[in-house]
Amino acid sequence: MSNVIARLDDVSMNYGERVVLQNCSLDVVEGAITCIIGLSGAGKSTILRLLNGLRKPESGHVYVKGTDICHMPEHELINFRSAIGFAFQFAALFDSMTIGENVALPLRENTSMSESEIEKTARGTLESVGLENNYDNFPSELSGGMLKRAGFARAVVTNPAIVLYDEPTTGLDPIITHLLTDTIKRLRAQLNGTAVVISHDLQSIFMMADYVAMLFEGAIIAYDSVTKIRASMNPIVQQFLQGSEVGPIPL
Amino acid sequence: MKMLEDFGKGTTQFFEYAGGLTELGGESLSFIGKLKIRVTETIKQCYLLGLQSLIIVILTSLFTGMVFSLESAQQAVSYGFGNLVGSAVAYTSARELGPMLSAVVVAGRVGAAIAAEIGSMVVTEQIEALQSLGLAPARFLVVPRLLALIIMLPLLAVFADVVSIGGGAWIANTYAHISYDSFMSSARQTVGFQDILKGLSKSVVFGIIIALVGAYQGLGTRGGAAGVGKATTGAVVISIILIFVSNFILSYILFGNSH
Ligand SMILES: Nc1ncnc2c1ncn2[C@@H]1O[C@H](COP(=O)(O)OP(=O)(O)OP(=O)(O)O)[C@@H](O)[C@H]1O
Ligand SMILES: [Mg+2]
Numbered sequence: 001m002s003n004v005i006a007r008l009d010d011v012s013m014n015y016g017e018r019v020v021l022q023n024c025s026l027d028v029v030e031g032a033i034t035c036i037i038g039l040s041g042a043g044k045s046t047i048l049r050l051l052n053g054l055r056k057p058e059s060g061h062v063y064v065k066g067t068d069i070c071h072m073p074e075h076e077l078i079n080f081r082s083a084i085g086f087a088f089q090f091a092a093l094f095d096s097m098t099i100g101e102n103v104a105l106p107l108r109e110n111t112s113m114s115e116s117e118i119e120k121t122a123r124g125t126l127e128s129v130g131l132e133n134n135y136d137n138f139p140s141e142l143s144g145g146m147l148k149r150a151g152f153a154r155a156v157v158t159n160p161a162i163v164l165y166d167e168p169t170t171g172l173d174p175i176i177t178h179l180l181t182d183t184i185k186r187l188r189a190q191l192n193g194t195a196v197v198i199s200h201d202l203q204s205i206f207m208m209a210d211y212v213a214m215l216f217e218g219a220i221i222a223y224d225s226v227t228k229i230r231a232s233m234n235p236i237v238q239q240f241l242q243g244s245e246v247g248p249i250p251l
Numbered sequence: 252m253k254m255l256e257d258f259g260k261g262t263t264q265f266f267e268y269a270g271g272l273t274e275l276g277g278e279s280l281s282f283i284g285k286l287k288i289r290v291t292e293t294i295k296q297c298y299l300l301g302l303q304s305l306i307i308v309i310l311t312s313l314f315t316g317m318v319f320s321l322e323s324a325q326q327a328v329s330y331g332f333g334n335l336v337g338s339a340v341a342y343t344s345a346r347e348l349g350p351m352l353s354a355v356v357v358a359g360r361v362g363a364a365i366a367a368e369i370g371s372m373v374v375t376e377q378i379e380a381l382q383s384l385g386l387a388p389a390r391f392l393v394v395p396r397l398l399a400l401i402i403m404l405p406l407l408a409v410f411a412d413v414v415s416i417g418g419g420a421w422i423a424n425t426y427a428h429i430s431y432d433s434f435m436s437s438a439r440q441t442v443g444f445q446d447i448l449k450g451l452s453k454s455v456v457f458g459i460i461i462a463l464v465g466a467y468q469g470l471g472t473r474g475g476a477a478g479v480g481k482a483t484t485g486a487v488v489i490s491i492i493l494i495f496v497s498n499f500i501l502s503y504i505l506f507g508n509s510h
Contacts, residue, residue: 054379075387082385092380094372106384154384 005030005162005194006051011060012218013046020046021057022218028162033188033195035205037240038215039249044198045089047215048164051196052084053077064162082110085163089170089198091151093139099126100135103154110158125153128183130176145172152180156187163187165197169204177201181208202241206230214240216249272467276459278389279397293395300361300396301403307360308353308407309414315348316340316415317422324427333429334437340419341438345446346506349412351498354457357404358490362465365396366486369469370479378470393466400458408454412447449505456501457494464490 006028013021020043028034028051036044049055050062053069061068064080072080093102104122107113113121126132129149139147152168165184169177181204187193199205205212205226212229214222214237222229222237229237239247282288324336369392372378378388416438423429468486472478 049379052383054382078382078385078387080385081383084383086380086383088376088380088383090376092376094377094380095375105386110385 002032003030004028005065006196007061007063008047008050009061009063011050011057011062013043013050013055013057019218021050023060024215024219026213026220026223028194028196029211030194031188031192032210033184033197033208034211034213035197035199035209036213036215037199037205039240042215043218044215045166048086048166048196048198051164052081052086082106082158083160083162085155085158085160087152087155087163087165087168089166091139091144091147093147093150093154095139097138098135099131099137099139099142099150102139102150103157106154106158122153122157125157126150129153130179145176148172149176149180152183156183159187159191160193161191162194162196165195165199167198167200169199169201177204180204184208216240271471272463275389275393275467275470276463278387279393279463282387282390282394283398287390287394288398289391289395293398296395296399297403300357300364300399301407304353304357304360304403304407305410308356308411311356312344312349312352312411312415313418315352316344316418319343319348319415320419320422321426324423324429328427328429333427334433336423336427336429337420337434337437338441340423340434341416341442342446344412344415344419345442345450346502347450347498348415349408350450350453350457351494352415353404353407353411354454354461354494355491357400357407358457358461358494359487361400362461362486362490363483365462365465366469366472366483367479369466370472370482371476373470373472374475374479388470393462396466397459397462400462401455402458404458404461405451405454408451409447412450446506452505453498453501456497460493460497461490464493 004027008024008026011021011024012019024047026047036047038044046055050057051064053062053072056070062070069077069080093099094105097105100119100122103126104118107118107121123132123135126135129152131146131149131153134142134146134150139150142150148168148171152165155163155165163184168184169180172180184195184197185208188195197205197208209226212222212224212226213220214229216236222232222234224232230241232238235248239249245251320336320340323339324333327333327336327339369378369388372392381388381391420431420434423434424431465486468482468489472482
């Protein structure tokens with residue numbers, strides 16, 4: 001068995017009355033790309049937030065690099081998080097800063113790079129997502145898809161060992177989607193980094209994923225390599241992958 | 252029974268709030284102690300929160316000083332105590348009006364702005380984004396605003412003192428024919444440097460209240476744009492109440508035995 005770098009262990013989680021995760025377990029393999037699929041509102045974004053300690057589960061454990069982060073105090077969590085990239089579903093750029101400042105911020109705060117190196121790296125990362133001309137724009141001047149790419153750039157600019165991507169390609173055109181999918185793969189290859197990617201884009205999942213996990217009704221009901229998931233006999237997985245209206249998934 | 256229950260709930264909420272506020276204050280203080288301060292951002296906040304409040308502080312204190320002088324001059328002159336007007340205006344300005352007026356005005360303008368800005372950062376997930384980059388909101392957002400108000404509110408209060416005494420002198424002169432000289436010498440007799448310093452130390456406390464309550468309300472925002480509105484109103488109401496309560500306590504401590 002390959003190295004597990006992060007693990008959800010029997011996690012339950014609710015928002016008020018609403019149960020989101022129930023006895024959910026998931027292994028994230030080091031150096032692999034794990035894609036999480038599941039219905040809208042199933043709790044995929046919640047899983048990413050658990051993995052970097054932004055949310056705490058009601059019960060169960062979350063281990064990252066062997067440490068149970070559920071009992072980590074906030075001042076330790078803050079340091080711990082700087083080693084994990086997080087690309088938010090809705091970009092979450094700081095709107096009082098330019099795109100360039102947004103991407104440069106983690107370098108400025110968490111590394112000892114010189115100002116000229118910082119700017120060079122930030123510009124390079126923006127170029128890799130096709131935003132080289134938007135360094136000095138404010139977030140309010142960009143389209144939704146452009147914001148998403150800027151958020152992507154901010155998440156990966158420090159080359160973190162683990163990157164969590166929340167729907168990095170949703171709503172983007174096919175060419176950019178391809179570009180970002182390639183970027184995720186390239187980062188993994190360059191640094192033997194680990195990626196957890198939430199995506200609804202089956203084509204890009206099949207392109208990049210090493211493992212696919214399907215979240216359904218609060219738990220991971222299928223977890224396997226891409227080829228095995230594609231061939232899965234599980235009727236829920238089958239129906240989801242085919243996008244069919246008929247099957248066990250209630251509409 | 253229901254009333255008791257509500258009372259119990261209210262008390263719990265009060266202590267929870269007070270605890271949360273203290274915790275945020277402690278966290279910010281520890282960053283200040285470790286000198287983890289964003290200097291450029293603090294200067295920017297001094298400008299945004301402090302300097303931009305100058306006009307409104309000057310206007311409110313000018314007219315308050317004038318009205319105070321108007322009413323006391325009327326009374327004083329009719330009883331033959333015209334020479335006391337200067338001391339009355341200066342005394343209340345330095346001890347109460349300057350610090351209080353500037354604080355209340357700034358609470359309305361700046362406390363609301365802090366809560367709204369941080370609150371909308373909560374609902375657009377920018378606070379989570381900060382945390383995900385390993386940046387503590389207390390250091391990144393609260394400390395610069397807290398320091399800016401600790402620095403700028405006393406300065407604003409000095410302006411308020413000067414302007415309200417100046418306005419008072421002007422009204423006393425034109426309305427009750429009290430000369431500037433006699434107004435100012437009477438003012439100097441009763442108000443010492445100590446009084447002004449004590450007034451300014453109140454401003455420091457008020458600045459801390461406005462920044463922390465605004466930030467705490469903002470960080471506690473739940474539920475979209477409506478939530479931001481609620482947080483903002485709450486910030487103004489709570490900080491103004493706390494300013495009045497602490498003003499009484501501070502006056503008691505600072506001036507209580509000086510009569
Ligand atoms: N802050 C919150 N307060 C209350 N409920 C929430 C909150 N965040 C999420 N939820 C609820 O938790 C459930 C899971 O949310 P989550 O964002 O994890 O879903 P998701 O799988 O990422 O969905 P999508 O694919 O649409 O992004 C949803 O039903 C949502 O209503
Ligand atoms: Mg989501």
